[in-house]
Amino acid sequence: MRQDGQTSLAAGFLGLPSARSVRGSLARKVSLALVSILVFTLLLAAFFAYYKFESVYSSLVQSRYSFVVFTVKKKVEDSLNLGLALRQLRQVQEIIEREKARDSQILSIQVYDAQGEVLFDTDRGAIGTFVGSGLVDAAKASSAQSFGATDDDMLIVGLPLVNTLGKVEGGILLRYPQAYVEHGVGGLLIQLSRTTAELLAVFSVLAVAGLYILFGRVSRKLGSMERTLGTVLSEGGQAVPEAGGDPFEERFAEFVTKSREATDHIREATEEIGRLDRLA
Amino acid sequence: MKGALLRLAILGLAVVMLAGNAVAAEPAAKPYRIYMALWRGWEDAAQGFKDYFINQNIPVELIIRDAAQDKDKLKEFIAEAKQLKVDLVFTWGTTVTEEMLGRWDASDPQSYIRDIPAVFAIVSQPVGGVVPSLESSGRNITGTTYLVPMETQVNLIQSYRHITRLGVVYNPLERNSRVAIDELSAIGARSGFEVASAAVEVVDGKPLAASIAGKVAGLKAAGIDFLYIPPDTFLNVSRDILTGAALEQGIPSFAVGENAVVTSKAMFGGVYRYYTVGQLTAYKAEQILVHKIKPEAIPIDAPKRLSILINMPVVRHLKLYPPMKLLELAEIIDPAEGKRP
């Protein structure tokens, strides 16, 4: 906006703090909102990406180990079908020890009966102990599918042993360290966090810069309207919207003019009354 | 393996306590008393029956009696079982079962065991004998069958190779053989194969083993692609001749009995092992004793899983190799590899 009259500090006239002191606070507010949204979005996206990876990765690991368990199960069940009792299958100990030797990540493989008593275990010291009732029930509940569980920092994958009668005779458990999965997905977590942080930094700056530009224009416009108002009211003249001024600015110019008109008119009226008053 | 498992018949009174390591549930539970009436001594079915209770940690007290194929002893068994007030009676074989438990339509029920629940095993034709139907005995007994249904046998043969003509050499004196051939023909009509049968010659009222080879050759000429060996005492005795002839003619053979495959030259077979049947029978006993299910509510059936036997030397000779899946499921008999079940 441009004033026809002389310029002076409008703010002084209005008795307000300088417009400079509030400059940018609008942009600050909106920045806060936008950057929060950015943080939220990126964290959520990273979270989902990570968890998806984690679930695919751990289910892949689990399916591999359940395949190992399945191999053992087939061998054990074949022997069961020959009519031997589970606890008599001495060769099972050999089978599970061979499978464990193949993969250093396997912590233990154990075979237990329907009561949960461990009959064979790669950790021979554990033979004769009992597995938790949860695992016994899990084996009974899932007559064909593998089941998973966690135990402290170990992951467990198990399969039930089913005899010719279709009855669950016990189960096989394979334990592998949770740390194995954590190690596998840990790299991604670090990488994701780093990327997220970098992107957050860069785009926060961009967001803030963009908002300062956007609201800078708003605030310049407001400032210029404010100055015009002050000038016109304190010193007179006319507010003429700049070329390309929007309808609001035109209306504001009218307002300024009308205000000036009103103050002028009231002043004149006051003076006139004063004259009349003094005249008498 | 047979030798390892087959125990000597235990005669006289033998009380076996099978407490096992009883778990928390019922540590001081009184063992169930089961009266086991056997026909030919202690064999695999009885062993499977007993082992089931050990494996399941069910405390039982087994009172084992062997009739040693003497029908007369069975009357004493009935009296003894009643007097001992046992919880359950186990009967082995058709004779023991029918003599002790009575036919389902018996007119003099008092002379059999009626109040004590009973399970039977190794009864070849329970329907129409001890029970009216397989769904329910309609009384205080249940049990197991041990013959592989014909349909299953045919499926097994078909899974080895597709057949268009199935050959059978049979003993005309054995009525059951005829029944089996009729049944096979009916299934063949449904699933698209023919049955070519040849009866063994009978001389002086006895089947002539020497005629077997010729019959097999005849069937070969008739274009059969598989030889079916029915369960028949005579054929079982002459199994080496029969399977040998088939092998010579290059015909693969399927046997319903274990012996033809394990100790002779039949190519493969499908059987329910007695041990498994014994276990299943024990499972039904468990239902009655532990889970308190009424025997008449427990259907009479066979084990779910068949034992498939493949005679590898014969396979190699015929160069007719089994499908991988069958190979995975089967028990391989291969003396050269030292592999015997």
Added chain:
Amino acid sequence: MTLDRTRPLFVRLLLLAFMVLVPPVGLLTYDALGEFSKGLVPELDKKAETVGRDLAASIERAVGYGIPVDHLVGMDEFFTPVLRSNPEIRYLAVTNRDGRILYLTGARREVLEPFYAVADFDDDAERVRKSNLGDFVDLAQPISGKNGRVGHLHVGIDDGFVRGRLMEIVIDIAVVTLGALLVAVEILLFVVLVNVIGPMREVGMVIDRVRRGDFSHVSGSGSDDEVGHFVSGFNAALRYCDDLFRRLEDYIDEVKAAHFDKSVVERVGEIEARVRFLFRFSRQGQPDVITERQAADIRLPLFLFVFAEEMSRSFIPLYIRDLSVPIPGLSPDLVMALPIALFMLLIAVVSPSAALAASRLGSRRIFLMGLVPATMGFVLSAWAYSVYDFMLWRGITAIGYAMVTMACQSYIAQISKQERRAQGLGVYVGAVLTASICGTGIGGVLAERVGYRPTFVVAAVLAVIAGMLIYRLLDTPQVSEQRSSPHLRQYLGLLRNWRFSALILFAAIPSKIALTGAFFFLLPLTLMLDTAVDLGDVARIMMIYPIVVVTLSPLAARLADRTGWKAGLVALGGVIGGMALVTPLIENSPQMLALGVVLLGVSHGLSASPQLAMIPDVCWTECRNIGQTNVLAFLRFAERLGSFIGPLLAAAFLPFFGYYDSIVAVGAISLGLSLIFVVLSFAYGSGPHIEAELME
């Protein structure tokens, strides 16, 4: 850029938001995908090796029995189940020592032959060889017989498996981004409205008064930012004028009272009259503060609240199934439907009184009061023990939901002047639908990751945030015009208008039956039948519905306005909605169900606004007698009964038809009723129907 209107500033802001939100998510995804495939490959290799070792062992066993490796039988039947249960393995093959393919399942011979032909399989190393064959990674495991190597077993890992998993991540993140963008829109809209547009609109109103010479009002006091500063300056100018006028007044009064010369007093009076004629100042001794409330003020709280409720949309039936305990005398399917039906019933029952309470006690109070049961409902649902108490918690949530939504509607109705009511309602519907998109999508994906129960906790937190936002909202002055609530008899009288009854029975109710019975209740359960479908997929499929509705609704509204073809659109929408649910007839597959969801969205997008727009025409007389608001409220009530019936109907079909066919059955009922409406719609005619009463 006009400061007192939303669009110009907001569009620029959105553009900026889009530019700073989408690229980083894209880059993050790209980075994650790279890491993902890098991390997955070694594990895939290990898996393939494990499977390969087992298969090779089986083949070696067969070979060990003397079966020549090129005479193995039934390899297809042997390989097929392995391929089926291990989706990451694409093919299995056996080659002989020369690299000739003996058996192959899962791929075409021509694809692999060239690779095997050139590969050197003749070394006797006992190790697994890994090679890249185009789209596959081939792991070759040696097979040995008695006399050494006889060939190789090949396990082919499909690159497509990794790609498929990557695609799932991309879709997950795309859903999150869409949700985040919509949330960003809501929040930015709120921030801009509260901080810029709202105050500037007030300034604009004051300006318009001043242009007419009216200096009686000032704008509301602003905040401490640029806009606040401007508003203060602006108000200061007005106060300055006002001050001048007051001083003039005082002076005039003084002169009038004290001056002895009558002619001077008369002249002064003339001057006073002239000033008063030209300008108007407040009579209160100081300018009044103008406050302009906007419908959009309530948008963010409403959005957050509906978001919270919609989070459980995709998994409620699944959660109920998990909690389900048999209730004697009721089929388990009915038990699953009960909480959903009860929820709908309570909303229907509570809404009218909630609306009344909101108009009496103020919207803010009812909103806040409604949040208490709603939040409690969410929290307790998270800790639900069985289906019984879950039903109770959902009931509580329903009461809260009815109160909150009615409070919002009442708020919008009170502050928007008659001509802007439609626009205000647009704000309401817009907030609900965007919340539905985000809530369903994000809630489902979240529940898949963290579980059902924690998701309910998140919902409760969102509800509390909504409460905090609404707390700062000033209450609207209560409308003095106490709408007299019509008697039940008058409501029932509405049903004598056949056009209205037909609209309810054959259009409004069938569409709600389809929505709650098939979409809310059966769809998640049916989709989950497919083992390949996870909860995230269910949520993604379900969020298609609000997306389609949100896109089509404005178009349909414009079309209805322009052509006046309202009954026709409603009829068309109804038929499409019925057809949406019979798609499983083509094929029982998640794809067909997804198509059904799209069609359902089309259906409701087409018919929702024309349905409401029909009311003034169809019930011209009734609207005059008992008020359009009440007629609409009655329509709402009636269609909510449809929502109540829907799940129960679906549950009743379940034992007979199973999942897919129950959807079809619900669809058939909905389609049948809609077809009746099609027939009737030809008799509707157009324009107001005054004769409705005369015909009686």
